[in-house]
Amino acid sequence: MIIKSLEQLNSISKKIADKVSNEDCIYLLGEIGSGKTTFSRYFINYLQKKEETEKTDVLSPTFNLLYEYEIKKIKIMHYDLYRLKNIDEIKQLGIFEDDIKSIKIIEWPELLKEKIKDKIEIKFRYTKNENERDITFSGNGKWKGFKLDAI
Numbered sequence: 001m002i003i004k005s006l007e008q009l010n011s012i013s014k015k016i017a018d019k020v021s022n023e024d025c026i027y028l029l030g031e032i033g034s035g036k037t038t039f040s041r042y043f044i045n046y047l048q049k050k051e052e053t054e055k056t057d058v059l060s061p062t063f064n065l066l067y068e069y070e071i072k073k074i075k076i077m078h079y080d081l082y083r084l085k086n087i088d089e090i091k092q093l094g095i096f097e098d099d100i101k102s103i104k105i106i107e108w109p110e111l112l113k114e115k116i117k118d119k120i121e122i123k124f125r126y127t128k129n130e131n132e133r134d135i136t137f138s139g140n141g142k143w144k145g146f147k148l149d150a151i
Contacts, residue, residue, distance in 0.1 A: 001148065004132050009035060012135070013042035015148055016120065017050070022074065022101040024143075025116045027109040030124030032082075035133050036107045039122065040078055043105070047071050060107070065093060075102040082108040117141045 003009055016026070026043075028036035041058035048055050051072045061067045061080040069076040077095070084090050095104065096114050106112070109121075118141035125134040137146050 001135050010042045013039050014046050017043050017046050025104045025119040027121040028107045034124035040105050044069055077102045078105045080107040
C-alpha cells in the first residue's frame with residue numbers, strides 16, 4: 001500500500017488502534033526516518049484522545065530503549081531496539097517476561113525470535129517519491145491476513 005501523506009498514516013494508525021488489545025505486539029520495521037516513530041505517535045495520541053486523557057509527546061525511545069504510557073486501563077510499552085546488537089542485550093529488557101498486560105510497540109524488532117500469538121508487523125519502505133511510503137502488513141493470530149479498507 002502506498003501512502004502519500006501523514007494524514008493517511010494517521011488514518012492507518014487509528015484503524016489499527018481500534019482493533020488492538022492489551023496483549024498485542026506491533027512490530028515496526030523500516031529504515032531510519034521511514035515513519036515508525038510517527039506511526040507510534042499517531043497511535044498513542046489517538047488512544048489518549050479516545051480515552052479522554054492528556055495528549056503527551058511521543059518521542060523515539062532510541063536512547064532510552066523504552067517509554068511507557070498509561071492511558072487509563074491501557075498500558076503501552078514503546079521499545080526501540082536499534083542500538084542493541086545481540087539477543088542477550090534484548091533479553092535484559094524482559095520485553096516478554098512481565099505478566100503485565102500491555103500493548104508492545106517495538107521498533108527495530110529484527111533480532112526477536114519469540115512466537116507471539118497476536119502480532120502485526122508493519123514494514124515501511126521508501127519509494128521514489130520522498131514524501132511517499134510503501135507499507136506492508138503481516139501478522140499472527142488475529143492479525144493474520146490483516147488488510148485495511150481504503151484510506
